[in-house]
Amino acid sequence: MAVDSAPLTPLVPPAPAEFARPLGDSPAGDPPLTIVLVEFLPTGGMFQFTFQFGEALARQGHRVLLFTGPDPELRSATPGFEVVEIFPTWDPNVELGGSGLRRKARRVGRALRLVESWRQAIATIRRMRPDVAQFGELRYPLDSALFLLLARRCPGTALVDVAHNPLPYDVNGASGSVEKGGRLTRWLLDRAYRACDLVLVLGDGPRATLESAFPGLRRVAVCGHGDYSSVLAADRTPAPSAAPPHALFFGAWTKYKNLPLLLDAFALVRRELPAARLTIAGPVMPDVDLPAITRRATDIGHVDLHPGYVPMDEVADLFAAHRVVVFTYATVNISGSVHMAYTFGRPVVATDVGSMSDAVQDGVTGLLTAPEPAAVAGALVQVLGDPDAADRMGAQAARRVDDAASWTTVVDRAVPAYRDAVIGHRG
Structure with missing residues (x-):
């Protein structure tokens, strides 16, 4: 797909009809939550993580939408969980060559697509007013800046970030540094984390890293990382x-x-x-x-x-x-x-x-x-x-x-933190 030439067509999905009816209550007897998950790129590890998270939430009776880019590598067959191709993003795992000039043009095109994707996310979340809107890693300063805009434009929704890497890794720079360390990056990321009603981390180590680098955040919880048995045929693997x-x-x-x-x-x-x-x-x-x-x-x-x-x-x-x-x-x-x-x-x-x-x-x-x-x-x-x-x-x-690493365990940890975040946000 020529990611730097396709038109940026706004896509705002209607709320699915099945989301209008009540689903089964959660195990604790609390009413189900309406949760929007946002993962801009439709393939790869971050998308797979978010998809499985959505499946597990829906299995516990919550109403879940996953907003992503075109042609996602996983589709939902779980009642109450829908994957919606809303964003004009790209498949990050397609090898695209070309001259240095074409690669630079492609980066500019992708940046514009990312801005448009954030615009659509903000507009749709503002219209839907879900209980929770959860984002994945804030990879770029642009992500952090637009997350701050989202926090101002969508006051009726509790905002959650899953900080896979509390300090994002630099996989593009020529320096020997592993983590992104620019002042603007750190300042915007600090502001974005502070705008969150909840930051989820995947373990005690990442939590310590997050709280050391960004002390005084509103609410942090460890949810863990689930397995891949729901999307990969692992049961037939020999010893x-x-x-x-x-x-x-x-x-x-x-x-x-x-x-x-x-x-x-x-x-x-x-x-x-x-x-x-x-x-x-x-x-x-x-x-x-x-x-x-x-x-x-x-x-x-x-x-x-x-x-x-x-x-x-x-x-x-x-x-x-x-x-x-x-x-x-x-x-x-x-x-x-x-x-x-x-x-x-x-x-x-x-x-x-x-x-x-x-x-x-x-x-x-x-x-x-x-x-x-x-x-x-x-x-x-x-x-x-x-x-x-x-x-x-x-x-x-x-x-x-x-x-200890099932998606049921992840959701059992995340949902109480969601509810605290929703109550705190509305309070």
Whole structure:
């Protein structure tokens, strides 16, 4: 799709007829809430998270609309939950080349589309007056500024932000900094968080980061991160021992994921386990030197590179072909890819940085290591070389999804916080 040339046609959906009738009460007996979820981009991890959140809310009897861009990768069949293609945004995972001038023009076009999408979001939320309007990560200063406008224009709705990364990561800059640190970015983000009736975070580590960087916020709650079993066919995935000694990195290639460390570690793994293989799969961000990664992978051998977005119908087979999933992050809040690994019953080897210990139980659902090649290599050899240990940790990983990382658990935590936010907002 030519994202920089299509017309910006306003799309304001009517309220669905089924939303006019009352749905079943929530487990606590309180009346259902009307909730609008906003995720501008219609594919990728953030959209998948928001979609599953909406499904879980609807299953508890709430009325839920998810506003997004054209041709979303997931459609709802859950009563009370509808995905609405309202925004003129774009598929972020379509590889678009072209000259430097064309890429700059595309960025300008996308910025205009984002402004128009915010305009439509503000107009529609103002018209509908839902109890709650929930947004995903505020990635850019433009998002924060327009969120502040939304807060002024829609006084009848409690506003919620899910701060996946309380300090947004910089995946486009040429500097070595992982997080965006500009004064304008931080100032606008601080104002936007303060305009929220509720900020949701995915774990205790992200909460500590948020409250340290932005003290005195009105209301903060931990909701957690659910699994992917409702959108991925994980129940037919064989045990880790059924896979050869292959390791998988899954997710966006960006500097804070530290792929050079992963490759250095795998070079050491091959000395111990010559049959081992490594797959690196996911979209490539602008801050990664793909030619350098390709050269290093070729020198090591047994490294399969799959740059580009992995369609959802290919994800199950990809995980099934690997015994362990590895993450050599330089820092992290909560990784959705870790929960995806757990959904498929795969153990994880991960660097013990940031909030990774919130998600990975060392020796139970996987192994945590120092962010050093020898330490990562030792952990990979331990899991790849011991199929029984891989099965044991994989089973615990799948059990964690059922016990502590289900979407029911997420909603059970979020809804009371919503109600407090609505009461506080109206009060």
